[in-house]
Amino acid sequence: EWLMSASSPTGPAFEGAQISAGMRAAPGAIERVRIDRDSGRANFRVIGDERWSNDWDVNATSAIAGKPEYLAAGICGSGIIEVVAELFLAGILQADGRFNPGHSSDRLVWEGRRGAYILATPEQTANGQPLYVTQDDVRAIQLAKAALYAGAKLLMKRAGIATVDRIILAGAFGSYIDPLYALVLGLIPDCDPHHIVAVGNAAGDGARIALLNRSRRREAQELAHTVRYVETAVAEDFQDEFVGAIHIPHASDPYPHLADILPAPIEVAEPVAQRRRIRNR
Structure with missing residues (x-):
């Protein structure tokens, strides 16, 4: 028997650092993500509430009626891993990590040539602002996972x-x-x-x-x-x-x-006719 070991310089991205909306694993942190393959919209779960966001009723007056225990405050390490993987499986991210300009989801927004994804809408967040996954967020995860x-x-x-x-x-x-x-x-x-x-x-x-x-x-x-x-x-x-x-x-x-779940390679397409712009945060 024998053992070998190595240490990889992954940095703190998997702990929520270097991520624009990153946070530690605490109540309100998005920890699980699923993205609809047709609409490109996210269904997520936050720490502290076992229900998925599609089952929330933010206008309800009680948890029994559907009011979430916690609104989304950020995204933790497990959540950022899942959202990047889900974006890729949904065809919103290309294999090189760039957002797909040919995807028509209304959750994909642009600032010039740089894309971002709306993971949570203002109604779903604690601060009333959209929660984005940015191109820099994706790149930070790519560098960490590559190491x-x-x-x-x-x-x-x-x-x-x-x-x-x-x-x-x-x-x-x-x-x-x-x-x-x-x-x-x-x-x-x-x-x-x-x-x-x-x-x-x-x-x-x-x-x-x-x-x-x-x-x-x-x-x-x-x-x-x-x-x-x-x-x-x-x-x-x-x-x-x-x-x-x-x-x-x-x-x-x-x-x-x-083999059964990876998407076919994305052919670089022309941008959709009207690009949605990133709101100022």
Whole structure:
């Protein structure tokens, strides 16, 4: 048996930082997103309310009548992963991460050549302003996911592995990632979604085990000396892997487990006749 490890410079985008409407996972944060394939409109769920936004009645006087517990205050890490993946599946985003100028959804707005997507309308937000997913938001997620994928791909190459049979997502954040959307985004290499599992705060669990069990603590100390660490910062092929991974899900690496759901490549079309402009926020 052997172990290899690497660290990827993903930055804080998956924690809601560097995202225009990003926030920590707190009540009111959009955590789940589905986009209608015909209208391009979003149906979302916020932390603190189990109902989806399509079931809200913002004019109701009680939760029983449909009044939401919390209006949308921002979007957290799991939400931004899902919305970018859903935008791609709906054809609103192209594989290179740019908004599709040929899409006719009234939720797609433009400022010059830069697009943005209205995730939540003013009636659905806590501040009464539209909640946008901007081109810069998409780019921040692309750069973060490309770094993570490139690190995983380097480990696979160094180990002589072409495919993976199982992926374990550790950390509290990993518990809230939908494996299917992690694949669609290209956050991780292709794998059977049923073999992608979350184990929660593995570091915390390991620390408690080491604290309470001397033999396991010695085992951990010995293991630390045998793990082969791949330094991504100095790896000559990291940049090549990184560039390919910027595309959604990837510029060239196959995703056979997504064959039935990935959209056909979008042909660059002329912009729709009348572009809707981004409102001043």
